[in-house]
Amino acid sequence: MADVLTFTDSGIYCPAGDFYIDPWRPVPRALITHGHADHARGGMGRYLSTDGAAPVIRHRLGEIDLATIRYGETRRIGEAEVSFHPAGHVPGSAQIRVEVKGQVWVVSGDYKVVSDGLSEPFEPIPCHAFITECTFGLPVFKWTAPERLAADLNAWWAAAAGQGRFALIGAYSLGKAQRVMAAADASIGPILTHGAVENVTEVLRAQGLPLPATIRVTPELDLKAHPGALVVAPPAALSAPWARRFSPASAPATTGFASGWMALRGVRRRRAADRGFVMSDHADWAGLNDAIRATGAERIFVTHGYTSPFRRWLEEEGYDAHVVSTEYAGEGETEEEEA
């Protein structure tokens, strides 16, 4: 029996439906799991995404030929039945289920299994073959529980606010930035945002996501009117000249990063921030293993992350496991920002 999906130089391809999933080279027809730049790229003929992911994809890619689909809705493309299911990664993100002649394959895109309160929670989809990321596919990665994360974040912010200092946090513009805002206790103070964060936040807010009020940082903004604010910015902005105005000599800002890599002390120290919050939009070790088990799949393809040890682990666990080379970046510790 022919494989439902194949792996090409342009991306994951479905011969029966003649479409690609999250391709990295221009192709006529692309199904997109979510709006991060390594998954949603420009130059495709036609796009298909969930209605929840579409606004951000449009915001980032501009005028494109984009059709949308609801979670769980089945659409026939050529000989393939296609449906999108929540991946829990960022609002609107999806796993893509492809069925051809009774064979079911699922492409996870990026995912996490713990609910973040904003993204539609991950749903395990039974399948024969599961194509999974493994950005954090080593047993040293175990995420902090969301309640504890919120408590740590607010304690850090409140301490800074109490001293009249800004709490400056680096978080990806799409996903973690909004999780930080949602976890922040608005009684401590106002939330200021870097333009890149605010742009995405506006898009999500317009979709109806319950996000708190934020104030865009512009050159004209009077910072003195917002003492002790939480400032949410893309990670790279923290080391850019942009961040300097939050650190007057009298009361330098305290800095933090929200990233799965903050689980590692070496990375925390390298980033030279005051605090590292272990917050990721990817599954941790236990999450990956649970998700894979829940699919009931026997064939597993690992795409990006610690692919080689993770594949070997899966094989020893009894799976028919393979590494697939892709151009997805995952949560780049070395890349400054995803877009």
Next chain:
Amino acid sequence: MKHFAALFRAVDQTTKTSAKVAAMAEYFSIAPDADKLWCVALFSGRRPRRTITATVLREWAAERAGIPLWLFEECYPVVGDLAETISLVLPPPEQETDRPLSHWIAEIRRLSALPEAERKAGILAAWDGLGPTERLLFTKLLTGGFRVGVSQKLMTRALAQATGQEEAELTHRLMGSWTPETVSWDSLVHAPDPTADLSRPYPFYLAYQLEDLAALGPASDWLAERKWDGIRGQLILRGGEHHLWSRGEELMTDRFPELARLKDFLPPGTVIDGEVLAWNGAAEEPLSFNALQKRIGRKTVPKKLLAEAPAILMAYDLLEWQGADLRQTPFAERRALLESAAAELPPEAPLRLSPLVAAESWEGLAGERARSRELMAEGLMLKRRDSPYLAGRKKGDWWKWKVDPLSIDAVMIYAQSGSGRRANLFTDFTFAVWKGEELVPFTKAYSGLTDAEFRQITAWVRRNTLQKFGPVRQVPPQHVFEIGFEGIQRSTRHKSGVALRFPRMLRWRHDKPVAEANTLADLQTMLATYGGPETVTEAEA
């Protein structure tokens, strides 16, 4: 250990020295004496020795975590620290206990003496009862790898704040060979007579690399000496005994037994700062650093090596004379006293006076500096005539004026990730030069690039790995780096036939095509020019 863990987190998660000092001062004011004593010991590098092998700890941790050992080994280079890898893979604690730091150190000692099965049970129980930071610290104590991002200077400052003692006084008290088993908190910090300890050294004065020659004022305010390429040492002659201390506060007395003879030539109550060098007595010049290197690792020295690489102290400062502390006396006066003391020594005494480099002007000194390599020196030391002997690394009165490094353009062929704060980042590279069409590896280098450059090269290595050999990645020869080094020696252990001293990356030559990198013949020319006399450089080690 919760207080100690909180202190560790506080100093670990901030880069601001004021916050680190405040956290330590707070700890010193609330912790019990036994814990404070251990804290000072640990923060000044007095780690308990590793008593349990890392191998069994890895096995026990993997077993407890329910993962195969190979998977644990895959995690290790990503985390970059054994104790942290262990504490991350273990399941969350079943019930947390809070016992003082000193309890856990005593527990480690107790477990070390037990048969392996009981030892294992004890360690697994400890892991199960400790929260994440406590577990990391306990495991670091077990592996003997405890380090913290606080200098001894900052710790001493915090201790001064907490105890009301003078910082300089405390610095002196904390030196020497004490351990928490041999002293009490009171005797270490408060007892009236710190000089009772005859072996106690003075804190070393360390120089910075010269930044701006023009800012030094007239050359006549300064004295210049050669900067010797040996091991900094402080020789103490007191009460009929002698002690030799390294800059890292390690006693090296037994490693250089020939220096014991100085007791016969110099009076008690003498402390000399100088450089331990392997010495060619016939030529009256230093042997290469390689000759000295053979002595460094050895706690006892075989006769053959004593004859091949005899050591002397190249003296350059006098810190104590006739029992009096001279550190506040101007350098020129200390130097004059040192000269008169040295003048009376016979040639067989293993001490030489580091000669002054005479010059009327900075131009003259620059000319002398340029001759450094032929005199087996690294450059010049500049010391202000009227300077006191300060403690620690201070700017202003002493400067290192090293010669520019030798350099060669080389091609990167292998990359390996670093450890600690460089974990998961490719920072350790192997470089090669051309030999015809072939690239011959000749050195590794780890430092010299900016964090941004390391990130850039890491992303490139990840995308361009040709082959993996364990943690080492082979990469295509595409990037040229200028490698700087201080010296070059013949070596039979390296395929290239040369060994470099202090190799590091001076810059990433984006502008240079791989084909224009240097050749092995270029290295051999440098070896002929700077490699020194033909000596047997390979130790039996």
